[in-house]
Amino acid sequence: MKSIQVRAERSYQVDICDNWRTEISSVFESRETYVVAPRRLLSEIGTTIAENKILVVPDGENQKNFETLQSLAENLASRGASRETLLIAIGGGATTDLTGFLAASYLRGIDWLAVPTTVAGMVDAAIGGKTGINLTSGKNLFGAFNSPVRVIVDTSWLNTLSARDRAAGLAESVKCGFIRDEKILQLIESDPTENLVEIIGRSIQVKADVVSLDFREDGEREILNYGHTLGHAVERHSGYTLRHGEAVSIGLVFAAKLSQKFGLGKEVVERHSSILQNLNLPVSYEKSAWPAIYDLMGKDKKRRAGEIRFVTLKSIGFTERQSAAVGILSEVYREIGR
Ligand SMILES: NC(=O)c1ccc[n+]([C@@H]2O[C@H](COP(=O)([O-])OP(=O)(O)OC[C@H]3O[C@@H](n4cnc5c(N)ncnc54)[C@H](O)[C@@H]3O)[C@@H](O)[C@H]2O)c1
Incomplete structure (x- = not known):
């Protein structure tokens, strides 16, 4: 054990x-x-x-x-x-x-x-x-x-468990891989079914480490919100017809593309999409939903001092916090819109 x-x-x-x-x-x-x-x-x-x-x-x-x-x-x-x-x-x-x-x-x-x-x-x-x-x-x-x-x-x-619920849950593991533990990404890329126990164990380790540093979400724990600011908005906009993990999958691709605006390498951004798509998770959302999504993101609890703050990725394993102007956000959203 x-x-x-x-x-x-x-x-x-x-x-x-x-x-x-x-x-x-x-x-x-x-x-x-x-x-x-x-x-x-x-x-x-x-x-x-x-x-x-x-x-x-x-x-x-x-x-x-x-x-x-x-x-x-x-x-x-x-x-x-x-x-x-x-x-x-x-x-x-x-x-x-x-x-x-x-x-x-x-x-x-x-x-x-x-x-x-x-x-x-x-x-x-x-x-x-x-x-x-x-x-x-x-x-x-x-x-x-x-x-x-x-x-x-x-x-x-x-x-x-249904294949859909299994894949949706793995979106959180993909997040853990990008923010803290690249080995998780390699295990998912190689064979997510064969490697499931190790993927789950390593993801638990990431969450346990972060929570142990900041139980009440005053600082460090915020990194677990990578992909969740847009994800929560999409989940609500879908009327909860999307699983949480499916919405997070879309949110992760959005967060990666936003991170690219602040210097993240293109290959890391593409790695987000390919891993999530290989898990049969969605990576795009309705283009026309942008005004509603923007509004919902503003209502999300991650808004501080009137600005919407995002957890972004500097490189695999390293996160930052960025506040982005609406112009950049809508430009990035257009890239994931369909
Ligand atoms: N507390 C937290 O930090 C935290 C973090 C993430 C999500 N959540 C919450 O967790 C919920 C989503 O998690 P979830 O997807 O596990 O939800 P869930 O408990 O609703 O389970 C999803 C479905 O799978 C079924 N199910 C459960 N185990 C099964 C099994 N072994 N085989 C077949 N079917 C099974 C359930 O009966 C349910 O229909 C949401 O309410 C969300 O708010 C909480």
Whole structure:
């Protein structure tokens, strides 16, 4: 088993193993434990966990709301769950976000453990302690920083994941490759399926290192937003018909082309497009959407002192922050528009 240390408001380990069932069973023996999982994963969980210990939630984004949060909290209270109770989230990013926030608020805070079952969950959502639910006004607007006590990653979960969700999750790994670890890019270029476990492990290491330097996103953690300023705007503009990773893929190509304006080599920009396209991820978006996209980027939380700031790439492994004028932004957008 490979373990990666994260130093946040508490220190915890991300354990990359090949038998989550054994790991979870030993946790159950040590304290009162409940699992939160979407219905879709119940057959996969099978008899590993007693049925009366599983709190079933709706699938995907439909679980990240007050209604589900309240019903889970009432359920825990009616079972007499105490400060010693442990919650285990088994699922994608939606489930770990919801469970982490439930754990932050039930009895003013109980422990939780994450078992991410998607690529996005493994390399991103379950690591870093950002938890929460959606508001009608927008995604992830209500939550808390609350790290799990442990993360158990077992890539055998990914065998049942759709090709689309698998590729979308890998967009975050491509980002990790460009901002911090070129080896990830080489592994994806050589064979993303064959090298999946190493790609995931290295991506987790990048996120763990950055989060350990800046848990509350006051500085260094901003580099994880590479590709996300335009990505978030595109994701919202698509009405969430695009997966987060698909929107980030478009955002990465935009960020690379913007970086080129500040000196990034053309070959690195082209490498973004070729890696992402080979993963079957989109790299362009509707030309006519620019005014709306620009407006949405301005509303994004990365706007500071009236300017939209971007994380840009100086060279592979080295990022910068740049504020770009609207003229440059629209010119770059035209290049990715279709
Ligand atoms: N907290 C963070 O730092 C952070 C970072 C990135 C994303 N997120 C959040 O994560 C969510 C996106 O992540 P996601 O794509 O994992 O979402 P998700 O949890 O909605 O999972 C996507 C779909 O895959 C299904 N699924 C999960 N595991 C599966 C498996 N092993 N086999 C087959 N199907 C499976 C789910 O039921 C769901 O339908 C969003 O809510 C996003 O806001 C949070």
